[in-house]
Amino acid sequence: AQKVTQAQTEISVVEKEDVTLDCVYETRDTTYYLFWYKQPPSGELVFLIRRNSFDEQNEISGRYSWNFQKSTSSFNFTITASQVVDSAVYFCALSGVISNFGNEKLTFGTGTRLTIIP
Amino acid sequence: DVKVTQSSRYLVKRTGEKVFLECVQDMDHENMFWYRQDPGLGLRLIYFSYDVKMKEKGDIPEGYSVSREKKERFSLILESASTNQTSMYLCASSLNGEQFFGPGTRLTVL
Numbered sequence: 001a002q003k004v005t006q007a008q009t010e011i012s013v014v015e016k017e018d019v020t021l022d023c024v025y026e027t028r029d030t031t032y033y034l035f036w037y038k039q040p041p042s043g044e045l046v047f048l049i050r051r052n053s054f055d056e057q058n059e060i061s062g063r064y065s066w067n068f069q070k071s072t073s074s075f076n077f078t079i080t081a082s083q084v085v086d087s088a089v090y091f092c093a094l095s096g097v098i099s100n101f102g103n104e105k106l107t108f109g110t111g112t113r114l115t116i117i118p
Numbered sequence: 119d120v121k122v123t124q125s126s127r128y129l130v131k132r133t134g135e136k137v138f139l140e141c142v143q144d145m146d147h148e149n150m151f152w153y154r155q156d157p158g159l160g161l162r163l164i165y166f167s168y169d170v171k172m173k174e175k176g177d178i179p180e181g182y183s184v185s186r187e188k189k190e191r192f193s194l195i196l197e198s199a200s201t202n203q204t205s206m207y208l209c210a211s212s213l214n215g216e217q218f219f220g221p222g223t224r225l226t227v228l
Contacts, residue, residue, distance in 0.1 A: 009158075043206070045208065045217075047216055047217070091161065104212050104217070105151075106151075108160040108161040109160055110158055110160040
C-alpha cells in the first residue's frame with residue numbers, strides 16, 4: 001500500500017523567511033511519481049511539480065525548490081524568501097506507473113497549512 | 119487552459135436525499151476522479167473512471183456511486199445522503215499523470 005506522510009500540520013513564518021515542507025512516502029513500486037499541489041484559500045488545487053522515481057535531480061523554479069532523496073523516501077519542498085501569497089495548504093502526493101488504465105490514482109498526504117505573516 | 123468545472127460551490131441537503139454532484143472537463147481527458155477532502159485527512163479517492171461507462175472504486179466508495187455517460191462528464195451520486203458525508207468534494211481530470219482539479223463543492227448534509 002502507498003502512504004504519504006506530511007508530519008507538519010501547520011507552519012507559520014514571517015515574510016521573507018525560507019521555509020521547508022516535509023514529505024515522506026512509502027511504496028513498494030519501483031516506478032512511481034511524486035507531486036506537490038498548492039491549495040490557496042479559493043480552494044482549487046494547483047499543480048506545482050511532478051517527479052518520477054528515476055530522476056533524483058533537485059529542481060528549482062523561481063523561489064521554489066524540491067529535494068528528492070530516494071534513500072530517505074523524502075520529497076521536500078522549500079520556498080525561499082516567502083511571500084504572503086504563498087499562504088496556502090500544500091499537499092504532497094504519490095502515484096504508481098502512469099498509464100491510460102487508471103493507474104494514476106494519487107495518494108495524498110494530509111497537507112501542511114502554511115501561513116506567511118506580513 | 120484546462121478547465122474543470124463543478125456544478126455547485128456550496129450545497130445544503132437533508133439526510134436521506136439523493137444528491138448529484140456534476141463535474142465537466144473540456145480537455146478531452148480520459149481519466150476523471152472524485153475525491154473528498156476532510157480536515158486532517160487530506161484528499162481521499164472515492165471513485166475514478168478511465169473511460170466512458172468505466173468506473174473503479176477508490177479508497178472510500180461506500181455510500182457513493184458514479185456515472186460517466188460522456189467523456190467530459192463525471193457525476194458523483196449520494197443515493198441517500200448522511201451527515202457523515204458532509205465534506206468538500208473535488209473532481210479532477212488527468213493527462214499523463216497531471217491531475218487538474220475543479221474548484222470543489224462544499225456539501226453540508228443536515
